[in-house]
Amino acid sequence: DAKTTQPPSMDCAEGRAANLPCNHSTxxxxxxxxxxxxxxxxxxxxIIHGLKNNETNEMASLIIxxxxxxxxxxxxxxxxxxxxxxxxxxxxxTTDSWGKLQxxxxxxxxxxx
Amino acid sequence: ETGVTQTPRHLVxxxxxxxxxxxxxxxxxxxxxxxxxxxxxxxxxxFVYNFKEQTENNSVPSRFSPECPNSSHxxxxxxxxxxxxxxxxxxxxxxxxxxxxxxxxxxxxRLSIL
Numbered sequence: 455d456a457k458t459t460q461p462p463s464m465d466c467a468e469g470r471a472a473n474l475p476c477n478h479s480t481x482x483x484x485x486x487x488x489x490x491x492x493x494x495x496x497x498x499x500x501i502i503h504g505l506k507n508n509e510t511n512e513m514a515s516l517i518i519x520x521x522x523x524x525x526x527x528x529x530x531x532x533x534x535x536x537x538x539x540x541x542x543x544x545x546x547x548t549t550d551s552w553g554k555l556q557x558x559x560x561x562x563x564x565x566x567x
Numbered sequence: 568e569t570g571v572t573q574t575p576r577h578l579v580x581x582x583x584x585x586x587x588x589x590x591x592x593x594x595x596x597x598x599x600x601x602x603x604x605x606x607x608x609x610x611x612x613x614f615v616y617n618f619k620e621q622t623e624n625n626s627v628p629s630r631f632s633p634e635c636p637n638s639s640h641x642x643x644x645x646x647x648x649x650x651x652x653x654x655x656x657x658x659x660x661x662x663x664x665x666x667x668x669x670x671x672x673x674x675x676x677r678l679s680i681l
Contacts, residue, residue, distance in 0.1 A: 552622065
């Protein structure tokens, strides 16, 4: 199963774009990259996911490199409410696995005024 | 509002008490999950249900007993818990075995064992 590597923390100024990196160098061709975030005392919130192509929704953009070994989550205009732990997860399916989410330690993002 | 509702939000109980956590999803999903999140630790998957059938139990102690009467409701029955069971318990739902469909989480029940 593919593992992910994220920086433990990063700061971002309010109103600026936040670029969150994730390394998943052992990812396989049928494995999706998912991003979630968890604001203190709340459940994880789904942000975005992708397979090969870049994706964008109302919350963020996901840029996946051509070799799929890394990705970047972009929050275009960070606000104080974006302060959270951000999780990058590679989701896979095998005969024994049904596509479970395996959460790591994530990146603690702090947005400052 | 994620479409997954958990009650109660907070629960304090003694080690000899029996209580239940409830989860309800309004997303039309067919799979439901229980996760445990202890302080400073990653989320740990506890149980998986697919169409009311339990498909995974990650070596969870028998003092935790899940129940899934239908694909919209999930319970976690608690009895004779230990102090180390104090944690945030999260429920999630999704379409089963659909890699390109996300799981959606509730806001959890914060459980404290006295």
